[in-house]
Amino acid sequence: MEKAHMSVDREEKILVLVRLRPLNKKEIAANEATDWECINDTTIMYRNTLRQGSNIPTTYSFDRVYGGECPTRRVYEDGTKEIALSVVKGINCSIFAYGQTSSGKTYTMTGITELAVADIFDYIFQHEERAFSVKLSAIEIYNETIRDLLNSDGTSLRLRDDPEVHFKVHFFATEETLRDYNHLKELLSICQAQRKIGETWLNERSSRSHQIIKLTVESCVRELLGKENSTTLMASVSFIDLAGSERASQTMSGGGARLKEGCHINRSLLALGTVIRKLSKGRQGGHINFRDSKLTRILQPCLGGTARTAIVCTLSPARSHVELTKNTLSFASCAKEVTTKARVNVVMSDKALLKQLQCELTRLQTELRNAASNCDCAATARKKDVLIQKMEKQIEELRKERDLAHSRLEASKDGSVSGMVDLDRRGQDDDLNEDLPTRSEDPSDGYYREVQCIEIEESANSNLKEERAEKPSNVLGQNVKLRRLNHIETVPSTSSPPGADFLGRPEIVLPDLENDSSISSSCGSSSTGVQSIPLGEEGGITSVRTFFNGLQEMADLHGGQVSNAAEVAGTMGRELLGVDGDFERQRKEILELWQTCNVSLVHRTYFYLLFKGDDEADSIYIGVELRRLLFMKDRFSKEHQASEGGETSTLSSSRKALHRERKMLSKLVSKRFSEEERTRIYHKFGISVNTKRRRLQLVNELWSNPKDRTHVAESADVVSKLVSFTEQGRVMKEMFGLAFTPPSFLQLRNSKVGEKHAFTFLTICFRH
Numbered sequence: 001m002e003k004a005h006m007s008v009d010r011e012e013k014i015l016v017l018v019r020l021r022p023l024n025k026k027e028i029a030a031n032e033a034t035d036w037e038c039i040n041d042t043t044i045m046y047r048n049t050l051r052q053g054s055n056i057p058t059t060y061s062f063d064r065v066y067g068g069e070c071p072t073r074r075v076y077e078d079g080t081k082e083i084a085l086s087v088v089k090g091i092n093c094s095i096f097a098y099g100q101t102s103s104g105k106t107y108t109m110t111g112i113t114e115l116a117v118a119d120i121f122d123y124i125f126q127h128e129e130r131a132f133s134v135k136l137s138a139i140e141i142y143n144e145t146i147r148d149l150l151n152s153d154g155t156s157l158r159l160r161d162d163p164e165v166h167f168k169v170h171f172f173a174t175e176e177t178l179r180d181y182n183h184l185k186e187l188l189s190i191c192q193a194q195r196k197i198g199e200t201w202l203n204e205r206s207s208r209s210h211q212i213i214k215l216t217v218e219s220c221v222r223e224l225l226g227k228e229n230s231t232t233l234m235a236s237v238s239f240i241d242l243a244g245s246e247r248a249s250q251t252m253s254g255g256g257a258r259l260k261e262g263c264h265i266n267r268s269l270l271a272l273g274t275v276i277r278k279l280s281k282g283r284q285g286g287h288i289n290f291r292d293s294k295l296t297r298i299l300q301p302c303l304g305g306t307a308r309t310a311i312v313c314t315l316s317p318a319r320s321h322v323e324l325t326k327n328t329l330s331f332a333s334c335a336k337e338v339t340t341k342a343r344v345n346v347v348m349s350d351k352a353l354l355k356q357l358q359c360e361l362t363r364l365q366t367e368l369r370n371a372a373s374n375c376d377c378a379a380t381a382r383k384k385d386v387l388i389q390k391m392e393k394q395i396e397e398l399r400k401e402r403d404l405a406h407s408r409l410e411a412s413k414d415g416s417v418s419g420m421v422d423l424d425r426r427g428q429d430d431d432l433n434e435d436l437p438t439r440s441e442d443p444s445d446g447y448y449r450e451v452q453c454i455e456i457e458e459s460a461n462s463n464l465k466e467e468r469a470e471k472p473s474n475v476l477g478q479n480v481k482l483r484r485l486n487h488i489e490t491v492p493s494t495s496s497p498p499g500a501d502f503l504g505r506p507e508i509v510l511p512d513l514e515n516d517s518s519i520s521s522s523c524g525s526s527s528t529g530v531q532s533i534p535l536g537e538e539g540g541i542t543s544v545r546t547f548f549n550g551l552q553e554m555a556d557l558h559g560g561q562v563s564n565a566a567e568v569a570g571t572m573g574r575e576l577l578g579v580d581g582d583f584e585r586q587r588k589e590i591l592e593l594w595q596t597c598n599v600s601l602v603h604r605t606y607f608y609l610l611f612k613g614d615d616e617a618d619s620i621y622i623g624v625e626l627r628r629l630l631f632m633k634d635r636f637s638k639e640h641q642a643s644e645g646g647e648t649s650t651l652s653s654s655r656k657a658l659h660r661e662r663k664m665l666s667k668l669v670s671k672r673f674s675e676e677e678r679t680r681i682y683h684k685f686g687i688s689v690n691t692k693r694r695r696l697q698l699v700n701e702l703w704s705n706p707k708d709r710t711h712v713a714e715s716a717d718v719v720s721k722l723v724s725f726t727e728q729g730r731v732m733k734e735m736f737g738l739a740f741t742p743p744s745f746l747q748l749r750n751s752k753v754g755e756k757h758a759f760t761f762l763t764i765c766f767r768h
């Protein structure tokens, strides 16, 4: 039957009893004096203190002390019985006798063993509800060999450490199941017969070995016997009759064999005494080497282990043995300090054990599954992490694409007045000379424009000039189909806009419609699905709002196939129309931004004189200009922040360009104004007429105070006269690229070529 231990520890000290035997015949014959007296149940006194030079008697106290007249039953009943009977309750226990040779150990242990076993059997008989099994084994340790007293072949037994309990050893002695008390007596007789006994000077039948008789008792509830839920209590009680310590002189009669036996006995008892002494000191006793002898190895569970233990120390009262008696009492004094932890041993049946193991297996499998499940979760989490990282990357890419689209859209809005941007760009990039420059006719001089074209299919393919003459009012024609906007072409400047006699003049250049081969190559026939933009009474677009609304309607009706440009144009147009609500605020902002962004003085003057917020078109120009300036300011600011050295080349170059422009304008002062006019202007701007560099001072003063409306108006007046800017009105506004009903445009109506270039013209306004 397999075992599984469950226990409730109960700490207690070793029970120590002292039994003083009476003087034996030899001692009486030798007139031995008795120096020891049990003065009460627990104290024994050494009376002959005179020998020690002291009148104070020495006393020793123990759990119980017994005098020479005390029968063994009383020793048993008073102390050891209770411990011995622990075995039927599942607690291991041991009772052993310690004392010098001939002190009465065997006499005492034989009686205690028989009484204990008798009581055990009585207990069994009294507890019929439980089924008991009692087994007996007996060994002796003789000259450090272990002999099985129930086996007559004389072979020695080997001590083996218990793999489960570190201090427990096995010696696999013969076990006899006791049938009854008589069977016990029979077996004890065998053991007695087998034990090594020799004659010594002090004891005719001196025990020359340590004898250990072990009674193992198992019990379980009778009704549950063999059932799964049955549990068994199993424990053993050991009756240990030690060999007696002796002096060599006391074993003379036995010869060399007795001497050798005595050496082994004394050595093992010395080891036992050392263990007890250390155990009595607790943790301060240091390392306890139970392996010094086989006796201590076997007794280890009884000494500081999980058994209940009682030691009966036997004494000889004879004065001649006083030293050995004192040694015994010293041993007993240490032993009474030793503590053990009694434990109940519950043994499970095979079926119960199997069931418990199955439960344990199920529990472990569950744990294993949970662990595996946790592993799966971890793997899943890792996969999801990777997925999340991928998605985050995609989100980031999409965000970048969105931002790029936004920036392009903004650039499209801000750059829609391409003429203005070009004006500033030219002012910044051109290397100005002292003399007034003239615009080059060479297409490679930077006057090329990147134009995004809108191709228009139109059924008619008539002569451009005829179309202009016959149908001047039909701007876009009744049937216009938008195809693609992606074609990019470079259009050289071929005509000089009004006021081209100064540098930085805004310019929108229409291509030579009649000779441009690229136009005719992209023409197609009129087709179905065309949409029309509503025209005014004269065939033109009635208003800017109407025009943008028309574009948006076309976009809506074409759904996903519609031109992106038309969609953007419609949206932007409405946005631009929305900015005309606060003209004065925008005007002030524009004046300050001109100064901040070092915008050309000519441009400022043009814009100031041309756009006054009088109509929708002016509102659009003002809105676009404001957006453009804000974009420039933002760009300068960012570039400035990115530059460690402070000003960037863009901001710096704009300032230089403005400086060059002022220098150039200063050279026109003498040409454009008479002496009288100059005197008046100098005076107006607070400049002395006698100053050597008065012309340069004047141009430096122009447009220098955007918050002073008078100053602004006078600056615009001076600059406009310096550059001969006298022509104002519709044509001049077209030069800023946002004229929606230009004459030339109107003349292109119903012409395939003309309509294409009409859209080309519009695209200039909204291109990136």
Ligand SMILES: Nc1ncnc2c1ncn2[C@@H]1O[C@H](COP(=O)(O)OP(=O)(O)OP(=O)(O)O)[C@@H](O)[C@H]1O
Residues within 6 Å of the ligand: 020, 021, 022, 024, 068, 099, 100, 101, 102, 103, 104, 105, 106, 107, 108, 203, 205, 206, 207, 208, 242, 243, 244, 245, 314
């Ligand atoms: N309490 C006692 N009352 C009467 N006689 C006793 C008592 N104790 C021991 N004797 C007797 O003393 C003698 C020696 O006893 P015992 O053999 O038990 O001593 P021992 O300690 O076992 O000696 P050893 O160590 O040599 O074996 C025996 O004849 C025994 O009958």
